[in-house]
Amino acid sequence: MGKYGWSLPVAASSYAGKIDFGIWLIHAAMLGIFVLWGTFFVYLLVKFRARPGHNAVREDHDDTPARISVPDSISKFPFAQMLYKNKGELKSLIPDMVIMTFEVALIVFYAIPVWSSIKASVPEVKDPIRVEIVSEQFGWNIHYAGPDGKLGPRKMELTHFSNPIGLDVAHADSADDVVMGNEMRLPVDRTVVIDLLSKDVIHSFFIPEFRLKQDAVPGLNIPMWVTPTKTGKFEITCAQLCGFAHSLMRGDVHVQTQEEFDAWYKSRLATIPASAQPTNPAEEF
Amino acid sequence: MAHDEHAHGGHELSFMERYVFSVDHKVIGLQYLITSFIFLLVGFALMGLMRWQLAFPGTPIPFFGGLFPSDLAPNGVMSGEFYNSLGAMHGTIMVFLGVVPLAVGAYGNYVLPLQIGAPDMAFPRMNMMSYWTYLPGGILMLASFLMPGGAAQSGWTSYPPLSIINPGQTVWLLSMVILITSSLLGAINFLVTTINMRAPGMSLWRLPVFVWAQFVTSVLLLLAFPPLEAASVLQLMDRVFHTSFYLPKDLVILGQAYAGSGGGQPLLWQHLFWFLAHPEVYVLVLPPMGIVAEIIANNTRKPLHGYKTMVFSMIAIGLMSFMVWAHHMFISGMSASLSNFFLVTTMIISVPSVALMTCLVFSLKGGSIRFNVPMLFALAFIPLFAIGGLTGLPLGLTVTDIYLHDTYYVIGHFHFVVVSGSIIALMGGTYYWFPKWYGRKMNDTLGRIHFWGTTTTMVGIFLPMLFMGLGGASRRLYDPTAQLHNLPVQGWNVVATYSAYLLALFQIPFIYNFFNSMWNGEKTPENPWQATTLEWACPSPPPHGNFEKTPTVYRGPYEYSVPGRKTDFWMQTDKN
Ligand code: HEM
Ligand SMILES: [Cu+2]
Ligand SMILES: [Cu+2]
Numbered sequence: 001m002g003k004y005g006w007s008l009p010v011a012a013s014s015y016a017g018k019i020d021f022g023i024w025l026i027h028a029a030m031l032g033i034f035v036l037w038g039t040f041f042v043y044l045l046v047k048f049r050a051r052p053g054h055n056a057v058r059e060d061h062d063d064t065p066a067r068i069s070v071p072d073s074i075s076k077f078p079f080a081q082m083l084y085k086n087k088g089e090l091k092s093l094i095p096d097m098v099i100m101t102f103e104v105a106l107i108v109f110y111a112i113p114v115w116s117s118i119k120a121s122v123p124e125v126k127d128p129i130r131v132e133i134v135s136e137q138f139g140w141n142i143h144y145a146g147p148d149g150k151l152g153p154r155k156m157e158l159t160h161f162s163n164p165i166g167l168d169v170a171h172a173d174s175a176d177d178v179v180m181g182n183e184m185r186l187p188v189d190r191t192v193v194i195d196l197l198s199k200d201v202i203h204s205f206f207i208p209e210f211r212l213k214q215d216a217v218p219g220l221n222i223p224m225w226v227t228p229t230k231t232g233k234f235e236i237t238c239a240q241l242c243g244f245a246h247s248l249m250r251g252d253v254h255v256q257t258q259e260e261f262d263a264w265y266k267s268r269l270a271t272i273p274a275s276a277q278p279t280n281p282a283e284e285f
Numbered sequence: 286m287a288h289d290e291h292a293h294g295g296h297e298l299s300f301m302e303r304y305v306f307s308v309d310h311k312v313i314g315l316q317y318l319i320t321s322f323i324f325l326l327v328g329f330a331l332m333g334l335m336r337w338q339l340a341f342p343g344t345p346i347p348f349f350g351g352l353f354p355s356d357l358a359p360n361g362v363m364s365g366e367f368y369n370s371l372g373a374m375h376g377t378i379m380v381f382l383g384v385v386p387l388a389v390g391a392y393g394n395y396v397l398p399l400q401i402g403a404p405d406m407a408f409p410r411m412n413m414m415s416y417w418t419y420l421p422g423g424i425l426m427l428a429s430f431l432m433p434g435g436a437a438q439s440g441w442t443s444y445p446p447l448s449i450i451n452p453g454q455t456v457w458l459l460s461m462v463i464l465i466t467s468s469l470l471g472a473i474n475f476l477v478t479t480i481n482m483r484a485p486g487m488s489l490w491r492l493p494v495f496v497w498a499q500f501v502t503s504v505l506l507l508l509a510f511p512p513l514e515a516a517s518v519l520q521l522m523d524r525v526f527h528t529s530f531y532l533p534k535d536l537v538i539l540g541q542a543y544a545g546s547g548g549g550q551p552l553l554w555q556h557l558f559w560f561l562a563h564p565e566v567y568v569l570v571l572p573p574m575g576i577v578a579e580i581i582a583n584n585t586r587k588p589l590h591g592y593k594t595m596v597f598s599m600i601a602i603g604l605m606s607f608m609v610w611a612h613h614m615f616i617s618g619m620s621a622s623l624s625n626f627f628l629v630t631t632m633i634i635s636v637p638s639v640a641l642m643t644c645l646v647f648s649l650k651g652g653s654i655r656f657n658v659p660m661l662f663a664l665a666f667i668p669l670f671a672i673g674g675l676t677g678l679p680l681g682l683t684v685t686d687i688y689l690h691d692t693y694y695v696i697g698h699f700h701f702v703v704v705s706g707s708i709i710a711l712m713g714g715t716y717y718w719f720p721k722w723y724g725r726k727m728n729d730t731l732g733r734i735h736f737w738g739t740t741t742t743m744v745g746i747f748l749p750m751l752f753m754g755l756g757g758a759s760r761r762l763y764d765p766t767a768q769l770h771n772l773p774v775q776g777w778n779v780v781a782t783y784s785a786y787l788l789a790l791f792q793i794p795f796i797y798n799f800f801n802s803m804w805n806g807e808k809t810p811e812n813p814w815q816a817t818t819l820e821w822a823c824p825s826p827p828p829h830g831n832f833e834k835t836p837t838v839y840r841g842p843y844e845y846s847v848p849g850r851k852t853d854f855w856m857q858t859d860k861n
Contacts, residue, residue, distance in 0.1 A: 008688075009757055009770065022685045023755075030675040037646065038668060044649040045664070048585070049656070056586040056653040056846040056853065092591060092647045096639045103632045106682060112625055115683040120621040137539060156535045156542065199537045201447040202551060204616070204691060208757035208770050211688045217551055217618040218446060219533025235770045239691040239759045241372075241440050243447060244365035247762040250769075 013210035014227035018114050122193055122225045129192040134165045135203040135216045137242055138249035141165050142184045146176030178268045182251035187261040188231050196222045204240035215240055228255040308409035309829055313416050314395030321387035324423060328378035331371045338363045340782035342764040368763040369438035376441030381464050382423045387711055388572035393475055393499045399820035400493050402484025402836045407477040415470035422463035429456035445531035445554050449523050450538055458521045465514045472506035475499055486838030493818050493842040497596045498575030501603040502568050509564040516557035555617055559610035567606050569703050571599060573710030580663035580717050583816050585652025586853050588843040591644040598637035605634040615686045624683050631681040638674060658732035662713025665740050666706060673701030694754025700747045720813045724825040725806030731798040738791030745784030749777035815854045818842050822858045
């Protein structure tokens with residue numbers, strides 16, 4: 001799947017590129033900082049190594065008088081005085097300033113806007129796929145709302161191994177719903193809006209290729225969304241320790257064309273028990 | 286004076302009073318030293334088992350496989366439950382029983398009173414009590430492996446509801462409460478000692494950086510631990526009395542409705558836990574930084590660059606560390622708009638951290654650098670810790686953390702900070718202060734073998750973890766090959782495992798060197814490093830009560846290479 005042992009997996013969602021941009025940018029900056037500092041560090045070690053005839057030289061210290069002249073108006077401030085007293089100390093704050101500027105730019109132009117668009121809000125799309133994912137030890141239940149866009153209600157007392165999410169099949173909204181275990185299908189280039197839930201402990205829904213990760217916390221209903229941009233099969237994995245079989249908690253997401261997806265959905269719908277069939281059959285998806 | 290209270294009082298100290306239930310800060314410091322090194326080895330051994338499973342999942346553990354009960358390791362192959370216990374106990378032991386007691390209990394206890402010219406800690410009996418609370422707490426933690434169902438399995442973070450339904454957690458919580466109590470006793474003692482027991486002339490701006498580091502650390506411990514202690518008691522009640530502080534309603538556990546579920550909230554634990562555990566990171570890092578500063582000043586033969594900048598940075602880090610805890614919770618389900626606040630505070634805390642590192646590097650400038658063994662460790666700390674610090678950036682940034690959170694990138698990041706950073710510095714501290722403890726020196730050649738072996742193998746363990754994390758590999762997976770997306774990076778697991786076993790081999794010269802030098806090491810004069818700080822102004826090892834007469838302090842801590850003097854060091858106690 002185009003993956004290398006030391007690099008990011010292929011990017012397959014609309015926002016994956018934005019996340020990758022940040023990861024690469026920061027790593028480039030990190031590498032730059034590390035190489036610059038490292039060079040300076042090694043230079044200092046070689047240049048100032050102890051050897052006969054070479055003595056340490058003290059730099060100006062807090063209690064030695066200022067060497068550089070500063071306009072009176074500035075040096076009157078107590079803090080400014082502390083800084084200007086020592087030229088060297090001031091210089092050593094330069095790396096701090098540079099890094100701070102870089103960080104402020106990252107926060108203002110990158111982190112806050114991109115984060116808001118991914119996590120803090122779900123985009124307004126005309127016709128989203130609506131899905132509820134109910135996680136449990138050790139699997140993912142994927143509950144499609146179907147063409148009516150309404151998720152059938154769930155009741156804890158209906159939970160049973162044949163009905164893992166306790167779907168109230170008698171309810172009208174459930175009529176066109178489909179529930180899958182560890183298998184998710186999505187049409188390419190369409191936004192899916194997901195409610196993430198858990199029945200028991202904390203899990204974390206993670207699809208590396210989508211750069212999508214979100215904890216599923218019992219008692220909370222956490223919204224998330226994604227727009228897959230590449231067809232193919234990707235892995236759904238659990239990123240939060242959830243018990244002894246945590247490493248077996250996995251599923252697959254198949255990203256398909258709209259036609260393939262519709263055909264699949266219809267075939268699944270036919271498997272729903274008669275009691276759950278709608279009185280007026282739902283319209284085409 | 287405190288040392289009169291517990292002075293020999295006319296009777297000879299018995300063996301028990303002198304070496305076991307001693308109230309002398311130096312004996313307690315060495316007790317902490319040996320105990321925490323042993324716990325580090327235990328934690329390391331647990332990790333060695335995990336590393337086998339991670340590199341070669343499903344294959345029997347060589348040599349030791351048959352020793353484990355068959356429910357933990359059927360046919361010598363580790364089970365998922367056992368793996369999770371090893372993970373949780375490795376993390377807990379390393380942090381709470383290894384590094385903190387070593388950094389604070391051992392070095393703080395031994396060195397701090399000497400450096401401020403005090404005869405002992407302010408409350409010697411409380412000091413003894415804090416060690417004798419730590420040791421039983423630690424033994425109880427280890428004993429939990431013998432409980433039915435085994436040790437805790439929910440990670441050192443113990444997130445409910447998992448921690449409430451998993452076995453082993455009750456003992457974990459009990460021993461945490463005991464260990465926290467021990468730390469609190471120690472923290473109070475350090476604060477009172479630093480404030481009240483300084484020798485005449487030892488003003489705040491004459492304190493060595495190490496003392497400042499311990500002081501800020503103690504404040505962090507004092508303020509951060511009580512919330513965790515309270516949180517642990519609540520979790521204990523959820524487990525034992527079926528309250529539901531952390532359990533929401535309608536839980537269905539493995540197909541059964543869970544009786545104990547009520548109106549609680551799992552995220553409450555995470556907030557309380559990280560409110561401790563983020564400052565805890567600085568508890569792990571500040572004392573080692575203080576050690577590095579001491580060693581660098583001594584071996585560059587010039588004053589530290591920006592002493593005040595360093596002190597202010599440490600204070601700033603201490604204050605800020607209470608405002609960033611939720612950067613561990615960006616994708617936990619906490620309100621997504623709250624994240625922006627923690628994003629900003631996290632970036633702000635990097636400013637004093639960069640300032641500290643800059644001061645250390647600039648301190649080399651103009652020096653006459655001696656490359657002895659302590660100095661090698663102090664120097665290695667700088668680039669290795671820098672990797673740890675830099676890799677924190679993409680984790681502190683909300684957007685990139687979406688992908689990297691809970692992957693091996695996190696494991697790589699904090700091990701660079703804590704292992705290649707803190708532990709490297711703490712090892713340097715051992716070589717540096719060993720002559721003070723025993724009046725003898727550790728062997729130089731063995732020290733160099735230990736140094737080069739340790740630093741290179743560490744990089745061989747933790748750098749692959751960063752690559753695995755970028756590939757998307759999740760942490761805490763018992764069998765990484767069960768998840769297809771981990772297969773391309775599985776080779777790195779093998780590299781990391783072999784590096785870890787090599788790292789273990791390179792600790793043998795250190796252990797041998799330590800015990801051999803204790804009795805056979807080359808004898809040293811009182812001030813073998815020609816240092817300026819007070820701990821070198823008394824005999825090695827210092828007698829009960831430390832100084833023959835209370836020292837007077839005339840100047841700052843790092844007066845090296847003062848022009849016009851015969852020697853290049855001017856001790857704080859030398860009048861002229
Ligand atoms: C050379 C020494 C060490 C090695 C090779 C090592 C390796 C590891 C490994 C493989 C994991 C497991 C990650 C997983 O569960 O997937 C881990 C977890 C951890 N380690 Fe270490 N470690 C070392 C030392 C330390 C030290 C000194 C500390 C702390 C002071 C520490 C703290 C932790 C923590 C907190 C965890 C997380 C445990 C959890 O998942 O709950 N480690 N380490
Ligand atoms: Cu899981
Ligand atoms: Cu943190």
